[in-house]
Amino acid sequence: MKEITVEELQTLKNPAIIDIRSPIEFKDGSIPEAINIPLFTDKEREEIGTIYKHEGQAAAKWRAMEFVSHKIPSLLNQIKEAMSNGEELVIHCWRGGMRSKAVVTFLEFAGIYAMRLTGGYKAYRQYILQQIPAMFPERAVVLHGLTGVGKTEVLKNLKSLGYPILDLEEMAAHRGSIFGTIGLGEGNNQKIFDSLLYKGLSEIKGSAYFVMEAESKRIGKAVQPEELMDRKMKGINIYIHTPIEQRVKQLVNEYVLPYQNEPWYHDQISIGIEKILRRIKDNEMKKALLQTLENKDYQEMIGILLEHYYDPRYDHATLEYDGRFIDVYAEDSNDASMKVMGEIDNLIVKKKEVFEGKI
Missing domain, CATH: 3.40.250.10 (Rhodanese-like domain)
Known part of the structure; x- marks a missing residue:
């Protein structure tokens, strides 16, 4: 044997x-x-x-x-x-x-x-x-942007073209906001996350850099290792901007249209809204959210959540990062993908030493 x-x-x-x-x-x-x-x-x-x-x-x-x-x-x-x-x-x-x-x-x-x-x-x-602590490439390119700008789509587009990416939300089977695990099941635990992270790192072995989203340390049930957090905080920051109308459309296409007729969908959204209502003090906002929930007007709900709940909380998180931010203004996630690739290619060609950790 x-x-x-x-x-x-x-x-x-x-x-x-x-x-x-x-x-x-x-x-x-x-x-x-x-x-x-x-x-x-x-x-x-x-x-x-x-x-x-x-x-x-x-x-x-x-x-x-x-x-x-x-x-x-x-x-x-x-x-x-x-x-x-x-x-x-x-x-x-x-x-x-x-x-x-x-x-x-x-x-x-x-x-x-x-x-x-x-x-x-x-x-x-x-x-x-x-093995994992020693496997991270030297530099991280960190994608920032308000909820709905399509950061995950940008990562997938980059990966399809051969760029070294780590899709941490996919590894955790969890996405941000009240829509966290819609379409992804109950989310992956730490063991599964670590296995998928090891696999992802193995696939980009030898690269001088990698591209990732600006995730919190905890993603659903999983926690990022300290080595990854260190790379993220010292990474090259690209901030994606898209119009709010496009962001609402993006979230509706991703989280609503594929699932809204499923029997479990409304209950899961209701649980998420209940959690948010416990965190806000604005009675008018609470009333508006409850009305959209009752009417099952998920598009209107998303618009309210973006403007009055998620957006005000996001920019504060960017203060934790070292270094300057490169702003990318795009019409949608495909446009953002092209412009992010342009920024990365520019850094690689003109500032290769950035990715080699020399500056």
């Missing part, structure tokens, strides 16, 4: 990584691109743990065998189906214990070659936490 270390896993071009932990373990944190084919259900895993605690290891192993024995053909078929193009097959569990050893043994009997990840997911997480 061949074992592979986490370091060696990083050298494989396109491995088929099979995570055989229970669904609840996988949901709590996983290796990006890994496929969950659980050996035990959540309930089975819980029962085995209880037996182990009260009756000992031998009894727990016997019960595990009872659960697994009839599953083996289906399990192996699922793993075979998950493989394509002859990738190297890597099996892992929580810490490289009996679960992954058993599955690799089953695969060997079936004539399928597989490697077992030494230390399992636990070793992977320890490894990436050690």
Whole structure:
């Protein structure tokens, strides 16, 4: 049985990584691109743990065998189906214990070659936490702008053209404002965020700079590492300006039109508005927001929130940053993307030393 270390896993071009932990373990944190084919259900895993605690290891192993024995053909078929193009097959569990050893043994009997990840997911997480602090490029280009200017769209446009970007909101599965997780589920926890951050940093390895949004230290359920915060605060700042009419349109297109007919949508917006109402003292504003909520007039609601709630709070945050701000005035996110690329290209061509940390 061949074992592979986490370091060696990083050298494989396109491995088929099979995570055989229970669904609840996988949901709590996983290796990006890994496929969950659980050996035990959540309930089975819980029962085995209880037996182990009260009756000992031998009894727990016997019960595990009872659960697994009839599953083996289906399990192996699922793993075979998950493989394509002859990738190297890597099996892992929580810490490289009996679960992954058993599955690799089953695969060997079936004539399928597989490697077992030494230390399992636990070793992977320890490894990436050690690596992340030293992986950040020297300089950050930080995108600023009021809610709705399309910073996320700018990042995606830049990435499609090969610019080195870190989309932290995507990694956290959380966006700012009351619309935070609409369309993104419940948001990613710290383990998933760290895994996606490591993956993102690996993809821009060797770059002298990276582009990111001006996020708060906490994004939903996740917290940025200190090294990233340091790069952000000392970065090159680009402030995007677009007309408020365009910002409202941007937010309606992004957060309202795709979801407004979903049964959960209005309730989720209501929860967000309730949180905001607890923070404001202006009774007229409260009344206006409640009226838009009752009428389900989300466009009008967004306009009020931008002008009277989010905009006044944003500019104060920019005072925390070192260095000057480069202003970019654009009609929409596509126009902003072109102008941001122009500013970055100008810095690279004329001031390459900026990105090399020389000035």
